[in-house]
Amino acid sequence: MRLKSVLSCLLCLWINNAAAESYLIKNARLYTAAGTDSSADVLLVDGRIKTIGNNINVDEKITTIAANGAVLTPALFNSYTHLGVSEIDAIASTVDTYSQNSQLTAALKIADAFNPSSVMIPHNRSNGLHYALVVPESAAGLFAGQATLVKLASQAYVVDDSVAVVVQLGEQGQALAGGSRAAAMALLRQALDEAQHYASNQAAANKGQRWQYSNSYADLAALQAVVKGRKPLLVKVSRAADIQQVLVLAKQYQLNIILAGAQEGWKVAEAIAAAKVPVIMDPIENLPLAYETLAARLDNAQLLQQAGVTLLFTGMSWHNTHNAYLVRQSAGNAVANGLTKASAMAAITANPAAVFGLNKQGDIKEGYAADLVLWNGDPLEVMSYPRMVFVDGKPVSQHSRQQQLRDRYYSRAQRAKP
Structure with a gap:
């Protein structure tokens, strides 16, 4: 019984971990080499694009990201x-x-x-x-x-x-x-x-x-x-x-x-x-x-x-x-x-x-690598910037040394204002 209980716990951990590695991007505007789509949901599982469609329903354990019409592109x-x-x-x-x-x-x-x-x-x-x-x-x-x-x-x-x-x-x-x-x-x-x-x-x-x-x-x-x-x-x-x-x-x-x-x-x-x-x-x-x-x-x-x-x-x-x-x-x-x-x-x-x-x-298609960028505007406009960045299907930190330096000296400049 103890072995069965241990195996059951391990199975639960594996399922929860698998769910944690999955993300559903809701209502994104796809922007690729094939053109643009007005709206689509994109399900990312195990580093790949699992499903592309409309009104995709998933388990509540899968993290849902509301794109609200924002542009999604390949990296x-x-x-x-x-x-x-x-x-x-x-x-x-x-x-x-x-x-x-x-x-x-x-x-x-x-x-x-x-x-x-x-x-x-x-x-x-x-x-x-x-x-x-x-x-x-x-x-x-x-x-x-x-x-x-x-x-x-x-x-x-x-x-x-x-x-x-x-x-x-x-x-x-x-x-x-x-x-x-x-x-x-x-x-x-x-x-x-x-x-x-x-x-x-x-x-x-x-x-x-x-x-x-x-x-x-x-x-x-x-x-x-x-x-x-x-x-x-x-x-x-x-x-x-x-x-x-x-x-x-x-x-x-x-x-x-x-x-x-x-x-x-x-x-x-x-x-x-x-x-x-x-x-x-x-x-x-x-x-x-x-x-x-x-x-x-x-x-x-x-x-x-x-x-x-x-x-x-x-x-x-x-x-x-x-x-x-x-x-x-x-x-x-x-x-x-x-x-x-x-x-x-x-x-x-x-x-x-x-x-x-x-x-x-290099594209947004089912079965493709989930290396994606969610933008706050048109990615070909210079003033746009990424809202989220996905590498191998997972969001990655958008912090960098350049941003840290910017924040440090910007805050100093703000404090120095009369």
């Missing part, structure tokens, strides 16, 4: 950041975004430097950002290293330590290659040729047979998945003519590529779409700050989307780390310049989730 995704690898730009010891060691370029894994305790993470998570691509920068060669995908959960972690190999072309690539875009393309082809040769001769190389490669074995090993088409090459490029060269190269080597920047992408939008190449861009980049961006324009996102290009957003400019959540403001600017709201939401939720292999995430 935000910024597709180009330095989150967790850069704290204070002016203090070199806190910056791990690049390396000047020429012996390690494509093999560099930025994930090895990721700091899950970065003070930037709670700040961005509390503002609705849950996923970020952390991208290394080129300093010692064309290849910057390998980008990583991170999740800003209550304890941030690396989801995938190598989602793409990053290469720099355009004006910076020109400088890194010795002063010529032609040299940069030649060096890139040489690296790809060597990686293909190494792939066919790796066993012999590991047994001691040597070849005179210009790239290190470590870098060539890192490029194996790229030349075999299993991992994308993320190419940072701006000028339309350079984009065309990259598309030709991708076809020649049968590469899976992603463009980053593409400020002049609208000029070759049809070619990008035909090649089925996604584009990471900041929609507010419209100034001719360099010769390679003379044709930058605010409706770049709209023109690319109309051509059928898959868009992924970053923003806002240098804020894309410390305030990476402002990617939604960049999305809002894209809408102000012709992009549909649904397409803008897709660019900061569903599209990057699909491109970077996050299964059943």
